[in-house]
Amino acid sequence: MKITSIKSYPVMTWRPHLFVKIETDEGLHGIGEAGLTWHEMAVHAAINRFSSLLIGQDPMRTQHLWQLMFRSGFFPADSVGCAAISAIDIALWDIKGKAMNQPIYNLLGGLVREKIACYPHNQTSSYDNDLDGLLENCKKTWDEGWKFVRWGMPIIDPNAVNGPKSVRESIKQITAIRETLGEEVEICIDVHTRLEVPDAIRFCREVEPLRPFFIEDALRSESPEAYRLLRKHVNVPIAAGEQWSTKWGFRAAIEEELIDYVRMDLCLVGGISEAMTIGRWAEAHYINIAPHNPLGPISTAAAAHVCFASSNLGVLEMAKEPGTVLNDIFPTQTLFDSGHVIPSNEPGLGVTLDESVLAKYPLPTDGFAPRLTKSDGSIANW
Numbered sequence: 249m250k251i252t253s254i255k256s257y258p259v260m261t262w263r264p265h266l267f268v269k270i271e272t273d274e275g276l277h278g279i280g281e282a283g284l285t286w287h288e289m290a291v292h293a294a295i296n297r298f299s300s301l302l303i304g305q306d307p308m309r310t311q312h313l314w315q316l317m318f319r320s321g322f323f324p325a326d327s328v329g330c331a332a333i334s335a336i337d338i339a340l341w342d343i344k345g346k347a348m349n350q351p352i353y354n355l356l357g358g359l360v361r362e363k364i365a366c367y368p369h370n371q372t373s374s375y376d377n378d379l380d381g382l383l384e385n386c387k388k389t390w391d392e393g394w395k396f397v398r399w400g401m402p403i404i405d406p407n408a409v410n411g412p413k414s415v416r417e418s419i420k421q422i423t424a425i426r427e428t429l430g431e432e433v434e435i436c437i438d439v440h441t442r443l444e445v446p447d448a449i450r451f452c453r454e455v456e457p458l459r460p461f462f463i464e465d466a467l468r469s470e471s472p473e474a475y476r477l478l479r480k481h482v483n484v485p486i487a488a489g490e491q492w493s494t495k496w497g498f499r500a501a502i503e504e505e506l507i508d509y510v511r512m513d514l515c516l517v518g519g520i521s522e523a524m525t526i527g528r529w530a531e532a533h534y535i536n537i538a539p540h541n542p543l544g545p546i547s548t549a550a551a552a553h554v555c556f557a558s559s560n561l562g563v564l565e566m567a568k569e570p571g572t573v574l575n576d577i578f579p580t581q582t583l584f585d586s587g588h589v590i591p592s593n594e595p596g597l598g599v600t601l602d603e604s605v606l607a608k609y610p611l612p613t614d615g616f617a618p619r620l621t622k623s624d625g626s627i628a629n630w
Contacts, residue, residue, distance in 0.1 A: 249272050249273065249274045249276070249306060249307060249308065249343075249347065250272060250273045250304050250305065250306060250307075251270060251271070251272055251302050251303055251304065251305050251306075251307050252271050252272055252273050252303065253270070253271045253299075253303070254268065254269075254270050254271075254295065254296075254298070254299040254302060254303070254336065255268070255269045255270075255271075256268045256269075256282075256291075256292050256295040256296070256335070257269075257603075257606045258288045258289060258292050258611035259577075259606055259609040259610070259611050260609055260610065260611045260612060260615075261544075261573070261574060261577075261609055262568075262573065263285065263542075263543075264285055264286060264288050264611055264615065265281065265288070265543060265544050265611075266281065266282040266288040266291055266292060266295075266331075266335065267279065267280070267281055267335075267544070267546065267601070267606070268280040268281070268282065268295060268335040268336060268338075268339050269339065269601065269603065270302075270307065270336065270339040270340065270343060272307055272343060274347075276343050276346050276347055277342075277343065278307070278338075278339035278340055278341070278342030278343035278344075278346070278596065278597075279338075279339050279342055279546055279597065279599065279601045280334070280335035280336055280337065280338035280339035280340075280342070280519070280546060280550075281334075281335055281338060281515050281543055281544055281546035281547045281550070282295070282331040282332060282334055282335035282515050282516075283331050283334065283513050283515035283516035283543060283547070284327055284328060284331040284515075284516055285542075285617065286615060286616055286617045287327075287328060287331070288611060289611075289613060290328045291328055291331045291332050291335070294328050294329050294331070294332035295332045295335065295336065297332075298317050298320070298332055298333070298336060301316055301317065301320055302316075302317075302336070307340050307343045307344065307347075308340075308343075308344055308347065310337060310340045310341060310344065310520075310521055311521055313336075313337075313340060314333060314337055314518065314519070314521050314522070317329070317332070317333045317336065318330075318333060318494075318518075325493075325494075326493070327493050327516065330493035330494055330516060330517065330518055331493075331515065331516050333518055333519060334514060334515045334516055334517065334518055334519040334522075335515065335519070336519070337518065337519025337520055337521050337522070338514065338515070338519045338520055338546065338550045338597070340519075341355070341519070341520045341521075341550075341553075341596070341597075342596040342597045342599075343596070344596075345595045345596035345597065346595045346596040348595070349595050350595055351553065351591070351592060351593060351594060351595060351596070351598060352520065352550075352553040352596060352597060353552075353553045353556040353557045353591065356520075356524060356553065356554065356556075356557035357557045358557065359556050359557070359591055360556065360557060360558065360559050361555075361556060361561070362591070363585075363588040363589060363590055363591075364552060364555045364556065364561065364564050364588055364589040365395055365396065365563050365564070365587065365588055366394070366396070366563065366564045366565070366566035366584075366587055366588060366589060367394070367396035367397065367398040367434070367436050367563050367564075367565060367566065368389045368394055368396070368397070368398065368566055368567075368569070368587070369398060369399070369567050370382060370385040370386050370389060370397050370398055370399045371385070371399035371400055371402075372385065377402040377403075377404055377417055379420070379421060379424060382399055382421060382424075382425070383424060383425065383428055386399075386425055386428070386429060386433075387428065387429070389587065390429055390433060392586060392587065393585075393586025393587045393588070394586070394587030395432075395433070395434055395587060396433070396434040396435075396436060396461065396563055396587070397425060397429070397433055397434070397435055397436070398435075398436035398437070398438065398565075399421070399437065399438070400437075400438040400439075400440055401414050401415075401418050401437060401438065401439050401440065401442065401443075402414055402417050402418065402421070403442075403620065404417055405623060407618075407619070407620055407621065408620065408621050408622060408623050408628075409442050409620050409621070409622055409623075409628035409629070410622070410623050411442070411443050411444055411447035412447060412450075414442070414443070414447075415443070415447055415450055415451045415454070418437065418451065418455070419451075419454050419455060419458075422435060422437065422455055422458045422460065423458060426458050426459075431459075434461040434563070435458070435459075435460045435461055436460065436461050436462055436464060436487075436563070437455070437460055437462075437463050437464065438464040438465060439451070439463060439464060439465050439466045439467075440464075440465055440629065440630070441465045441466075441467065441468045441469055441491075441629045442620075442628060442629050443466060443467065445467060445474070445477055445478065448466040448467055448478055449478065449481045449482060451463070451466070452466060452478070452481075452482035452484045452486075453481070453482055453484075455484060456482070456483060456484045460484060460485070461485065461562075461563070462484075462485040462486060462487040462508060462509050462538070462562075463484055463485070463486055463487065464487040464488070464509075464511065465487070465488055465490065465491075465511070466478060466486060466488070467488075468629060469488070469490075469491040469492065472488070472492065472497065472498070472499075472500045472501045472506070473500050473504075473506075475488060475500075475501060475506035475507060476504065476506060478506075479506050485508040485509065486506070486507045486508050486509070487507060487508065487509035487510075487511050487538055487562075488501060488506075488507045488509075488511055489501065489507070489510050489511040489512050489513075489517075489540070490511040490512070490513045490516075490540035491513075491516070492512070492517065493516055493517055493518065494517060494518050494522055495518075495522060495525050495526050495529065497517075498510065498512070498526055498529075498530075502526075502529055502530050502533055502535060503533070505533050505535065507535065508535060508536070509535070509536050509537070509538040509562045510526060510527070510530045510535055510536070510537045510538065511538055511539070511540045512526050512527070512537065512539055512540065513539065513540035513541070513547075514539060514541075514547060514550045514551050514554065515543055515546075515547050515550070519550070520550055520553065520554060523539070523550075523551075523554050524554060524557075524558075527554065527558045527560065528558075530560060531558075531559065531560040534560075535560070536560045536561060536562035537554075537555070537558055537560055537561055537562060538561075538562040538563050538564070538565070539551040539554065539555065539564055539565065540565055541564060541565040541566060541567065542565065542567045543567075544573075544574060544578070545570060545573075545574055545577075545578040545581045545582065545599050546578075546597065546599055548566070548570055548581070548582050548589075549581070549582045549597040549598055549599045550597065551564055551565075552564065552582055552589045553597070555589070556589075556591055564589065566584075566587075566589075569584055570582040570583070570584040570589075571584060576602065576605045576608075577601065577602055577605045577606060577609075578599055578600060578601060578602070579600050579602060580594070580598065580599055580600040581599055582598065582599065583598075617630045618630050
């Protein structure tokens with residue numbers, strides 16, 4: 249079997265997406281998805297560049313093709329290149345599963361669990377400080393069977409990050425949710441890399457008595473070693489890694505046990521191949537995985553297959569419940585019930601793509617992520 253074509257589709261639905269389809273000379277095809285939001289056109293170009301390396305290759309040689317792409321130039325692949333590799337790698341695993349008439353999790357070692365606990369996105373908006381709306385959303389998902397709630401640290405001032413204010417309001421929110429839903433609910437808080445180290449330390453210390461499941465991305469991501477300082481001062485469980493590419497990006501965090509949950513994004517880290525490497529490595533340090541999954545149905549399916557085959561699972565992010573979005577593009581999606589992913593016996597990813605619909609969702613070429621500043625006008629992380 250040989251690869252005959254690789255096509256990528258930048259689209260805009262409720263958010264930007266970049267989907268990939270790989271076709272073979274035996275009539276099998278696989279689909280993938282890339283991350284790196286708001287840089288989809290750069291990743292699209294990288295996929296086109298990699299295509300010349302991959303046409304005519306055997307799609308079953310996933311690890312060989314991963315290395316071929318990553319080492320295709322003098323400079324190793326950066327985040328753009330890794331997002332492209334991720335989408336292609338996921339599509340190759342989809343082909344492999346279809347060729348062997350097996351779901352991908354069976355190719356990764358088989359099921360180690362019967363269902364995957366997920367957390368939803370509960371806030372009404374990333375910028376809202378709407379406690380009543382947050383309480384209502386958390387109650388709703390709890391009543392539906394979800395065991396986790398999750399929301400992002402609120403931005404108090406319009407389009408401006410104020411660390412101390414956000415810390416105070418977050419503590420109020422977490423206290424209210426804990427008092428309302430009780431001790432059984434697991435609470436995850438996403439700081440979204442917006443706090444400076446002193447504010448992050450203060451927040452983690454103050455929230456500890458409320459027993460969060462984890463605090464996510466408490467610091468900026470450029471230097472994973474910065475978590476040494478945070479780890480030294482706090483005891484609350486820490487999750488990080490959604491912006492890190494490849495196993496090398498996770499080296500310090502895993503080897504020095506700076507985090508408790510690996511937040512690898514399969515659409516950025518290097519696909520299923522690299523996610524399994526990182527997950528097994530983390531297991532040796534008793535660090536659990538909690539895959540980042542804010543994208544579309546392909547991302548969800550890929551992450552679920554890795555979770556089904558990994559013993560060290562914490563929880564899986566589920567920004568949009570499967571079957572509730574993009575049903576015209578993806579008529580068949582991951583099985584889901586009451587806050588949990590259920591395994592499917594369908595071969596490959598278990599997701600189908602209708603290419604004819606994609607043209608309805610063109611991606612604007614001039615889009616950027618929202619811009620936030622600090623109160624003094626200097627640039628802050630989104």
